[in-house]
Amino acid sequence: GQQLNQSPQSMFIQEGEDVSMNCTSSSIFNTWLWYKQEPGEGPVLLIALYKAGELTSNGRLTAQFGITRKDSFLNISASIPSDVGIYFCAGTAGNKLTFGGGTRVLVKP
Amino acid sequence: NAGVMQNPRHLVRRRGQEARLRCSPMKGHSHVYWYRQLPEEGLKFMVYLQKENIIDESGMPKERFSAEFPKEGPSILRIQQVVRGDSAAYFCASSPRGRDTEAFFGQGTRLTVV
Numbered sequence: 001g002q003q004l005n006q007s008p009q010s011m012f013i014q015e016g017e018d019v020s021m022n023c024t025s026s027s028i029f030n031t032w033l034w035y036k037q038e039p040g041e042g043p044v045l046l047i048a049l050y051k052a053g054e055l056t057s058n059g060r061l062t063a064q065f066g067i068t069r070k071d072s073f074l075n076i077s078a079s080i081p082s083d084v085g086i087y088f089c090a091g092t093a094g095n096k097l098t099f100g101g102g103t104r105v106l107v108k109p
Numbered sequence: 110n111a112g113v114m115q116n117p118r119h120l121v122r123r124r125g126q127e128a129r130l131r132c133s134p135m136k137g138h139s140h141v142y143w144y145r146q147l148p149e150e151g152l153k154f155m156v157y158l159q160k161e162n163i164i165d166e167s168g169m170p171k172e173r174f175s176a177e178f179p180k181e182g183p184s185i186l187r188i189q190q191v192v193r194g195d196s197a198a199y200f201c202a203s204s205p206r207g208r209d210t211e212a213f214f215g216q217g218t219r220l221t222v223v
Contacts, residue, residue, distance in 0.1 A: 030209040042113075042200050042214035043152070050209075088152065092209045095164055097142055097202070099152045 003027075006089055006100030012108040013079040021087060021103040022073040029091030029098075032065050032072040037102075038085045046087075047074070081107055111136065113203050114183075115215035122222050128188040128195070130218045134203030141184040142212060143176060146198045155199075158184060159207060191222045 006023045013019050023032070031050055035043035047058050049065035049072060056063055062075045072091075076083055084107055089100040114133040122128050134141055139160045144152040154168040158178040169176065173191075178184040188195055198219050202212040 031211070033211055035214070042115075042216045043202075045211055045213060048211040090212075094208055095157055097154070097157075097204075097212055099144075099154075101151045 004089060004091055004098055004100035006103055008103060009101065010104040010106060012106050013076075013083060014108045015080060017079050018075060018077045019079055019083075019105070020073055020075045021089075022071060023089035023091070023100045024071040025091065026070065027091075027093065028069040029093050030069070031092040032063070033090040033092070033097075034061075034063050034072070034074045035088045035090065036085045037088065043088055076105075079105075113201060113213055113215035115199075115201055115218050117218060118216060119219050120221070122191050122220065124192060124222055125190050128191050128220055128222075130186040130188075130199050130201075130220070131183040132186070132201035132203075132215060133183040134201075135205075135213055138203035138205050138213075140204040140207035140212075141178050142202045142204070143184075143186050144200045144202070146200060146217075152200065155186070157207070164207075188220075191220075193222050196220055196222045 004023050004025050034047045037043040047063040052069045053067050054065040060077045086102045086104050088102050116131050141158050143155040156169050156176045157165040173189045175187045198217045200217045202214045204212040
């Protein structure tokens with residue numbers, strides 16, 4: 001079946017830093033979605049990408065749909081403490097909505 | 110426009126009982142996905158439904174689990190004769206078209222089997 005490899009699995013952020021995470025697959029996807037999940041809550045849609053090569057921003061978040069349609073990245077610029085959480089990528093191919101394993105973003109102590 | 114509504118938020122069941130989890134999609138959405146999440150883990154696909162039809166149930170355990178999305182009313186995920194291993198968070202997501210479009214999640218139902 002389709003699999004999404006999301007990396008890194010976890011990262012520490014310092015306030016003000018730019019951070020980046022990505023998802024790769026051996027399969028082609030038609031849509032890429034990025035979600036954030038906080039403890040005890042459901043995933044919240046951050047950005048949706050519909051075309052290969054598309055670059056989309058939502059505030060301090062920027063995501064790109066890879067030109068090969070097999071990858072996507074999410075950047076967070078000037079991170080703040082409330083950016084902590086788990087970020088999931090997801091790809092669609094027809095009816096299938098497949099999720100990556102998540103990137104846990106934590107604050108540097 | 111209300112979001113995806115799931116209830117109950119928390120459900121405690123004794124081993125052997127039945128659990129019924131409800132999901133009301135966003136207005137105008139006729140496609141529903143169910144996912145299961147264990148603590149510290151990702152989202153595992155269970156089933157995808159359109160109104161009155163199960164489209165893909167490849168992620169559903171073969172026994173004890175069933176799902177429906179009737180013409181009227183919420184989608185229901187039903188777990189019969191629950192066991193401790195069923196304890197997890199169950200999320201549903203709704204989509205306007207299903208194919209290659211965004212999906213929006215509810216807040217989940219946290220099932221605890223004691």
